[in-house]
Amino acid sequence: MHVVIMGCGRLGSTLAQSLDGRGHQVAVIDQNADAFRRLGPNFGGITVNGIGFDRDVLRAAGIERADAFAAVSSGDNSNIISARLARETFGVSRVVARIYDAKRAQVYERLGIPTIATIRWAADRMFRFLVPESHNEVFRDPTSVVSIIEVPLHSDWVGRPVKSLEDGTGARVAYLMRFGVGALAQPSTVLQDGDQVFMLVTDETVGRVMDIAGRAGNEGH
Known part of the structure; x- marks a missing residue:
């Protein structure tokens, strides 16, 4: 080049x-x-x-x-x-x-x-080193707008398709870790016990996404 x-x-x-x-x-x-x-x-x-x-x-x-x-x-x-x-x-x-x-x-x-x-x-990266967050951020884009975080799921989500999680939280699933291997999830992919779910969020949406994903008794289950 x-x-x-x-x-x-x-x-x-x-x-x-x-x-x-x-x-x-x-x-x-x-x-x-x-x-x-x-x-x-x-x-x-x-x-x-x-x-x-x-x-x-x-x-x-x-x-x-x-x-x-x-x-x-x-x-x-x-x-x-x-x-x-x-x-x-x-x-x-x-x-x-x-x-x-x-x-x-x-x-x-x-x-x-x-x-x-x-x-x-x-400044954003320094803030996150100084003030530990309650979520595990694995990526943040260079403009500091979009990030990928690991989202712990309540057991009520197990057995449901990824689409239901995306519809419920209003956020996209970036990828899953299943049995230690990364996988790109499709809307029809069924969430399994032990899945690590990583979602695309902004600072404005992260709280809502974490709350809904970690909540029991989600609508439609």
């Missing part, structure tokens, strides 16, 4: 070194030429000094043949402008941008540009 990275800070340089070390072709753009020292003497890619949303700078970095583009500078506006140029002008299929403002991140996600809302994500 040929990957263009806009921004040679700690994140950009680490990403570039990782990709270069795995044999990918990497081009790194930064306005500050001194930033390229972070790449180290063994970096085998190319560096381009300039503004990351300048078309000529992007072309010098090989954007026209790029398979992927990452905008990871310290500025939200610069990241979004360059990400949109890569996607909309140069047709790069895999584009991601780092965004500090979580509200902006949600807007650009709707435009089809995946974003990493770093401050919200990092």
Whole structure:
């Protein structure tokens, strides 16, 4: 793959070194030429000094043949402008941008540009280390909106189809662990005693999902 990275800070340089070390072709753009020292003497890619949303700078970095583009500078506006140029002008299929403002991140996600809302994500992860939750979270998306949690089920759910659990809680089952093996559940999959159930939730829905799943005497049983 040929990957263009806009921004040679700690994140950009680490990403570039990782990709270069795995044999990918990497081009790194930064306005500050001194930033390229972070790449180290063994970096085998190319560096381009300039503004990351300048078309000529992007072309010098090989954007026209790029398979992927990452905008990871310290500025939200610069990241979004360059990400949109890569996607909309140069047709790069895999584009991601780092965004500090979580509200902006949600807007650009709707435009089809995946974003990493770093401050919200990092703060959320730290909160969860500092304040243990009553549920086992196994995944949280980079925008810190959707998570996958293990949901302990009341025995009343055993023998019922996954669809009834999803209808009752209003949440999707991501996967099951059955006899120690992961499985993708179908709506018709019947819940068995000993199943570990992992569901997709948001912070707003997690309490309701946990309450309903752990409750006896569910309607329809």
